[in-house]
Amino acid sequence: MDAFSRLIVLTEREQPSNLALLAESVHIKVEQLSRTDFDPRSVRPNCLVAFPYIGRQLGKRGVPDELMQYMAKGPVMIYQAERSLVDASFALNIGLRGVVYRDEQLDRVLNALKTVMAGELYYPRTLMSSLVDEFLQQRFQQGFDSEALTAIQLLTRQEKRIIQLVADGARNKEIASALNISAHTVKAHLSSIFRKTKSRNRVELLRWIQQSPTSHPA
Template sequence: MERFSRLIILTERQQLHNTTMLAQSVGIKVQQCNNHDFMQLPVKSGVLVGCQFNSHFLTKKGITGELAQLMQRYPVFIFQAERALIDPAMAVHSGLRGLIYRDEQLDRVLTALKTLMAGQLYYSRTVMSDVVDLLINKPRKLNPDVATANAQLTKQEKRIIGLVAEGARNKEIAAILNISAHTVKAHLSAIFRKTQARNRVELLRWLQQSNQIIENQPAVARQA
């Protein structure tokens, strides 16, 4: 799982945005700037970018070229998103790491920021379940490498992949499967090795390629 050490908030506002101040309040190293200035900065590792929702960046039909260019440089999530204007499943497939909606309560925004900085995706469990259902029901031809990794996975590892794809954290997975968090970490290490994924995002991409059949598990409430 790729943890981020620094957060950049992109907004055209000159005064500190509420999201920037919330990040500061929980000790996140954060910098605020506008998109033009940001694009002049050199690319650095360990950086997560929060982009304020703008209809020029994202619509129900997909992401625009400007946002796609930004996503080629850094992992990106959208904050102050408008629920009626964004298809969250499209956002997942586009590679956005999460959506923080304009009407979120402050405690939810704080949870979202911590989750994203920890390297996890931030979407509702319903959205992630729908995405997983679409992936496992869409016919796809496996390439030899993916098929080999698929065959090497144990039944328990396949359960864990399904829960990871739905957005469950390690503690939630441990509770559902009645195992320790340490055991979950051990399973994830084995899963990453077998699938050649470096983090959960790459594991989701592997799942897209593999059309892996995952056993459904009870849902865990995470984001309303």
Template sequence: MDPFNRLIIITDREKATNLSLLAESIHIKVDQLTRSEFEQKSIRENMLIGFPFIGRQLGKRGIPDELIQCMAKGATFLYQAERNLVDPGFALNMGLRGVVYRDEQLDRVLNALKTMMSGELYYPRTVMSGMVDEMLQQRFKQGFNTDTLSSIQLLTRQEKRIIQLVAEGSRNKEIAVTLNISAHTVKAHLSSIFRKTKSRNRVELLRWIQQSNPVQASDTLVN
């Protein structure tokens, strides 16, 4: 996904939130809005939305209507969430860009903001890998998808390697270091990968993997 150039922080108070101040400290353009102001706000694709989730639960038992409405307006992540109340795997499957917990260290919050504003997802690598594993397991009992294999065969060797690293949860900078290429080159490869797989972002790329037969696709990716 393309980088975001503005951060929208939803809050119930007029005083600047810590998240807003942190974002401004690393030169991110921030609009802090009350819920009523947010409802009137026109959200563009280049805006990332921070949704407060203090003391609330997110899981199979239900999703708050206001969160659903927020996600319908634009790319959304949760902040001030409680670890024991929010399942990151469920949040990822919902399409949330990330989860910032209340007990996150300052440096991790800053990293989360930088990561998500760059267009990447912010989740632990174990969560990303777990999602891939789950999708592939679901495909073992399904038939072979020739359209997906054709897409795989269009990929270059470098692009296949990058897909494997994305599936493992690697971010652009980590991929660049692993492959000894620049971050700019990684972005160029990802743009090509998204086009060939008809994916718009990392989440859709992971879901694209689901469309392939895990045995045949994995064999093709490593060759």
């Protein structure tokens, strides 16, 4: 998905939201509205809605009507969620762009905002990694097409390592540190990976992984 140009932060009250203030601190265009004043029909293209999910459950029992209404109009993330009440895997499966829990450290909340506004998903690395492994296993069982195989054969060993780190949720600086290379080199490798897999960004690369046999280095 393309990057978002504006963040709409919904709040329980009209007082300033900490999430909105944090977003403004990293130069994200923010519009804060109370839930009672917000009309989902007013959501414009390239806007992401941040919905406060305080003290609510989200899992196999279903999705609240209010949240479903917002999601029907555009991309949504939830924040202030309780870990014991919100199933991150379920949230991902129903299409939420990310989940920010109440106990997240400040630096992680800032990272979450930057990630979702860039058009990427924000979920725990362990979840993303396990889902990628699950999808890859399914592809092994179902078989795969020749185009995907050709792309994998074109990938270098280093590119395959980078793909695995991307699947684990690592950012460019983290990839550079893990492989002892520069951030500039990481960008160059990612450009090559995107070209070979016909992906435009990390989200499409994750989809490619879902549809392809394993890209782990031999």
